[in-house]
Amino acid sequence: MRALRMVGFQREPELMEIPEPVPGPGEVVVRVGAAGACHSDLHVLYELDASAVWQLPMTLGHETAGWVHTMGEGVTGLAEGDPVAVYGAWGCGRCQRCLVGMENYCEVPSLIGGGGLGLDGGMADYLLVPHQRHLVALPAGLDPVTAAPLTDAGLTPYHAIRRSWPKLTPDATCVLIGVGGLGHIGVQIVRATTAARVIAVDVKPEALELARKVGADHAVLSDDNAATAIRDLTGGRGADVVIDFVGATPTMNLARAVARPMADVTLVGIGGGEIPLGFFTQPYEVSIATTYWGSRGELVELLALAASGRVSTEHTVYRLEDGAKAYRDLHDGVVTGRAVVVP
Numbered sequence: 001m002r003a004l005r006m007v008g009f010q011r012e013p014e015l016m017e018i019p020e021p022v023p024g025p026g027e028v029v030v031r032v033g034a035a036g037a038c039h040s041d042l043h044v045l046y047e048l049d050a051s052a053v054w055q056l057p058m059t060l061g062h063e064t065a066g067w068v069h070t071m072g073e074g075v076t077g078l079a080e081g082d083p084v085a086v087y088g089a090w091g092c093g094r095c096q097r098c099l100v101g102m103e104n105y106c107e108v109p110s111l112i113g114g115g116g117l118g119l120d121g122g123m124a125d126y127l128l129v130p131h132q133r134h135l136v137a138l139p140a141g142l143d144p145v146t147a148a149p150l151t152d153a154g155l156t157p158y159h160a161i162r163r164s165w166p167k168l169t170p171d172a173t174c175v176l177i178g179v180g181g182l183g184h185i186g187v188q189i190v191r192a193t194t195a196a197r198v199i200a201v202d203v204k205p206e207a208l209e210l211a212r213k214v215g216a217d218h219a220v221l222s223d224d225n226a227a228t229a230i231r232d233l234t235g236g237r238g239a240d241v242v243i244d245f246v247g248a249t250p251t252m253n254l255a256r257a258v259a260r261p262m263a264d265v266t267l268v269g270i271g272g273g274e275i276p277l278g279f280f281t282q283p284y285e286v287s288i289a290t291t292y293w294g295s296r297g298e299l300v301e302l303l304a305l306a307a308s309g310r311v312s313t314e315h316t317v318y319r320l321e322d323g324a325k326a327y328r329d330l331h332d333g334v335v336t337g338r339a340v341v342v343p
């Protein structure tokens, strides 16, 4: 079969011919319908040298959906051809976090995070999934191309927003910084699951246009006046929830500057920024947290939300043969929505 593989640090991924995986006991092979290209893959390829801890070559892709292909001994309740999304965080399956479906926060230290994150991922004709618990049935009407990006680019904002639901009351304001692959889904998730007002922030006018198109109440250009503009829009109070999908020092400073007392400030983007933390650096009872991915149960909820038509993804489709170009375009910032690779 064909697979788009990471072959070395700071090298472009390569399309290779490798043997089709054979499922062992408890394992499932998924025929890939679509696999999303994520910004974090670029970090792995060009910024963090994962080759020291991961065995290369490794097939990329941690956002996958497709159909059950073959099953190993002991797999029950699935049939060949069943449409599935792959829950991408593969933990130990036995610790307390894994047992409640939060394998993204598995407590057993491991540098292997899942397919495409240490093990072979979904940018191939077939994907070996080590346990059927990682498979979530696709609801009727949701195709793999739409579903694949939801498993990460959708699940990550869904989790970040869902944890702050109690603060997203009808009189509340939610500020989302960065309207890219995650942020444009985030806007829709806030709109579909709460009655809070959405203010989207970005440096690019076309991103602000996308934010308005997908339901943001206000779109604010990220410049020196952004904090004042957001304060003005909230009658001087500030935001109840701020989610930073960028994570650079300026966006983190903006996030804190617009937080109201008791607000949640959630850092999702891995832009590498840092801000000092002290007693007087933010209003009282502001909670600052990072989040990583989401739970299996939340993926089930999000797929249901997408199947209902209330959340959709913008995506650009590439053939598997053009997978390296998908990453090049992602790197150059010229992809509209999510880049999705289809075998």
Ligand SMILES: [Zn+2]
Pocket (backbone or CB within 6 Å): 038, 039, 040, 041, 062, 152, 153
């Ligand atoms: Zn990702």
Ligand SMILES: [Zn+2]
Pocket (backbone or CB within 6 Å): 091, 092, 093, 094, 095, 096, 097, 098, 103, 105, 106, 107, 108
């Ligand atoms: Zn675990």
